[in-house]
Amino acid sequence: MSDPATAPLLTRESVQAAHKLIEPYIHKTPVLTNSTITRLASTPRTPAELEGTEWAGRTPARPVMRLWFKCENLQRIGAFKARGAFHAIERLKQQPGWLEGGGREKGVVTHSSGNHAQALALAAQVNSIPAHIVMPTISSPVKIAAVRDTYGASIIFSGPTAPEREAVTASVIARTGAVLVPPYDHHDIVLGQGTMGLELQDQVSSHNKKLNAILTGCGGGGMLSGVALSCENTGIRVFGAEPSFEGADDAKRSFYSGQRITSVKSLTIADGLRTPVGAIPWSIIYERKLVSGMYSVTEKEIKAALRLVYERMKMVVEPSAVVGLATCLYNEDFRAMVEQEAGEDGWDIGLVFSGGNVSLEALGKLFES
CATH class of the missing domain: 3.40.50.1100 (Rossmann fold)
Known part of the structure; x- marks a missing residue:
């Protein structure tokens, strides 16, 4: 992820800035x-x-x-998670030296069996960035197929528990140098997801409510x-x-x-x-x-x-x-x-x-x- 030390403040204004960043990539549902x-x-x-x-x-x-x-x-990939994933990628692209210093080639990684896996795979595909997705072996075959076949990510399987997923993710990072994009516990993800709230407010206001x-x-x-x-x-x-x-x-x-x-x-x-x-x-x-x-x-x-x-x-x-x-x-x-x-x-x-x-x-x- 982008450096937490330089992360935007967690404010409504930062959500508005996030919306401007990801607007070209998401649906206004x-x-x-x-x-x-x-x-x-x-x-x-x-x-x-x-x-x-x-x-x-x-x-x-x-x-x-x-x-x-x-x-x-x-929404794209059928869930709000696309918002956070695209915002995370856009913030990475803004990080000084990330694109020029080989960050794009090293790619991104996450562990998820659900919608975040598909969201990050799509956001990476759109930006021609390798994506490594750690998925539990018990994940839905439909979601595995979407991540691998539709969005072109590399899947690495793990056990179902959080420690097992995290251990495999750590090994992927050590091997590839990929940047971790967590599913929810990060400034960039939170701000990206918040963009739906802005849209909802504006859309209801358009009905004079x-x-x-x-x-x-x-x-x-x-x-x-x-x-x-x-x-x-x-x-x-x-x-x-x-x-x-x-x-x-x-x-x-x-x-x-x-x-x-x-x-x-x-x-x-x-x-x-x-x-x-x-x-x-x-x-x-x-x-x-x-x-x-x-x-x-x-x-x-x-x-x-x-x-x-x-x-x-x-x-x-x-x-x-x-x-x-x-x-x-x-x-x-x-x-x-x-x-x-x-x-x-x-x-x-x-x-x-x-x-x-x-x-x-x-x-x-x-x-x-």
């Missing part, structure tokens, strides 16, 4: 609305629907929400922290959402305890959100208080939101992409907070469909029962 889903989000749940949940016996909330969907499932809040999923926290920076000093509240399955809600638990959790072992269907929140995102989310709250949802609620998007919006999204929507629909703490703070006027809420990389086989298994 559309922002959509859906009257049916907005109506459902603004309809009180019944007492029967709350039975068996942590809110059983509570009076259902009556929030008014108008939902705006930022469709990063239509102003967002009151943005809600995004949180894995490593690159997207959530970047969006939070994009909303700094705008009056727009930012919230994070996670799956609760097997402790995948590490950022939520960290947020309310004040201690960052650094290890997560979860097989939630929202596989893009299985990662513990990184140190740099944490500094923005919690230490600078740029995120107002964290919420979580169950696997059943994620599936229900996913089905709703497929049936009502006809959009191909992955489970991780609908965790924010599931929060709006089913998390009574979030819904009650909106009711209390927004009142009868309600809130315009931006949601990010973070990606659409899901195979038909995986979708079939999700909905087979």
Whole structure:
């Protein structure tokens, strides 16, 4: 990555500068609305629907929400991760001597089984830079094929654990001199991901509306922290959402305890959100208080939101992409907070469909029962 000592400040202005850098390489993805889903989000749940949940016996909330969907499932490589990867490469190209001193020939390296692997492979391909991608042997065959065959990166396989991936990555760096581009825990990645927040704000403004809040999923926290920076000093509240399955809600638990959790072992269907929140995102989310709250949802609620998007919006999204929507629909703490703070006027809420990389086989298994 570019030298952290010379990294831009983590501010809204730096997100704006990042957007100018990557604008030629990314799609300005559309922002959509859906009257049916907005109506459902603004309809009180019944007492029967709350039975068996942590809110059983509570009076259902009556929030008014108008939902705006930022469709990063239509981004290059099918996910928002392209933004951070392209920004990382552009920042490397600006580093004095990197291009002329052989940096381009040595290339870049990362370890990822998911969308960051494809994003860095694409960004490197566009810039004629070698990319070395360390992928666990259990990675999806579809994603392996995309990284290797579509985007032309060199794949080095590793074991599934973080220490195994990191050890193989270190050996690649020692052998090639490639520069590490981490998936989320770096200034350049965070600023790149934040560019979607700028676009979302502008696109909603073009409809003569102003967002009151943005809600995004949180894995490593690159997207959530970047969006939070994009909303700094705008009056727009930012919230994070996670799956609760097997402790995948590490950022939520960290947020309310004040201690960052650094290890997560979860097989939630929202596989893009299985990662513990990184140190740099944490500094923005919690230490600078740029995120107002964290919420979580169950696997059943994620599936229900996913089905709703497929049936009502006809959009191909992955489970991780609908965790924010599931929060709006089913998390009574979030819904009650909106009711209390927004009142009868309600809130315009931006949601990010973070990606659409899901195979038909995986979708079939999700909905087979």
